[in-house]
Amino acid sequence: MNFELPVLAPSILAADFTKLGENIQDCTKAGASWIHCDIMDGHFVPNISFGPSVVAAAKKAAPEAFVDVHLMIENPDNFVEDFVEAGADSITVHYETCPHLHRTIQNIKKYGVMAGVAINPATTISNIEPILGDADLVLAMSVNPGFGGQSFIPATYDRIKELARIRDEKGYSYLIQVDGGVNLRNITKVAKAGAEVLVAGSSVFRAEDITTRVEELTEKLSSSNE
Numbered sequence: 535m536n537f538e539l540p541v542l543a544p545s546i547l548a549a550d551f552t553k554l555g556e557n558i559q560d561c562t563k564a565g566a567s568w569i570h571c572d573i574m575d576g577h578f579v580p581n582i583s584f585g586p587s588v589v590a591a592a593k594k595a596a597p598e599a600f601v602d603v604h605l606m607i608e609n610p611d612n613f614v615e616d617f618v619e620a621g622a623d624s625i626t627v628h629y630e631t632c633p634h635l636h637r638t639i640q641n642i643k644k645y646g647v648m649a650g651v652a653i654n655p656a657t658t659i660s661n662i663e664p665i666l667g668d669a670d671l672v673l674a675m676s677v678n679p680g681f682g683g684q685s686f687i688p689a690t691y692d693r694i695k696e697l698a699r700i701r702d703e704k705g706y707s708y709l710i711q712v713d714g715g716v717n718l719r720n721i722t723k724v725a726k727a728g729a730e731v732l733v734a735g736s737s738v739f740r741a742e743d744i745t746t747r748v749e750e751l752t753e754k755l756s757s758s759n760e
């Protein structure tokens with residue numbers, strides 16, 4: 535899969551589902567190479583979103599896009615195969631839902647997709663240190679998971695830096711992803727802290743013009759490297 539870092543991952547949770555394909559294509563037209571899909575079960579998080587059929591529809595709308603599936607569900611192992619079949623290119627599970635996280639990560643990798651580990655804002659990074667060498671992606675949640683449209687929690691900046699420090703020190707290779715409350719005002723600071731995959735939902739899909747907003751956010755990401 536071809537993408538340059540840092541990369542924007544528009545979250546379709548905030549899309550207009552009556553025009554999902556069109557909304558996604560507005561993103562890819564503007565150069566978005568990732569699409570983020572939020573799966574919520576009403577148990578781990580207090581909200582229900584959608585399942586594999588919507589992920590399959592997203593993949594159909596943009597077959598060339600990298601489909602990033604964020605599982606905010608209990609017992610994620612039971613659903614990995616369904617999301618792979620739906621077209622997921624990466625599957626991220628929450629540390630908080632996985633008593634056998636090592637096994638879950640290996641199970642995801644068995645399908646040949648990227649395996650990610652997410653942590654809630656209140657979870658200490660040291661909890662996932664034993665698994666960091668196996669993870670392809672680490673997602674530091676910058677809001678409490680469950681809803682779009684929340685405000686970015688500023689303590690996340692230090693957590694991103696810590697994840698980058700551990701990766702350098704240990705020679706690991708995971709991508710650092712940040713999710714929640716990313717917008718035009720803070721995206722440069724989030725990227726400069728070391729985030730490489732930046733999820734944005736409401737900032738993209740609630741904009742007057744989705745394509746323009748993706749271009750604006752991507753431009754800020756490109757210049758954050760300078």
Ligand SMILES: O=C(CO)[C@@H](O)[C@H](O)COP(=O)(O)O
Pocket residue numbers: 545547548570572604606677678679680681682683684713714715716733734735736737
């Ligand atoms: O996983 C989640 C929320 O739990 C996110 O992916 C949100 O969907 C991001 O939305 P915004 O905060 O950017 O509106």
Ligand SMILES: [Co+2]
Pocket residue numbers: 545570571572604713733
């Ligand atoms: Co998400």
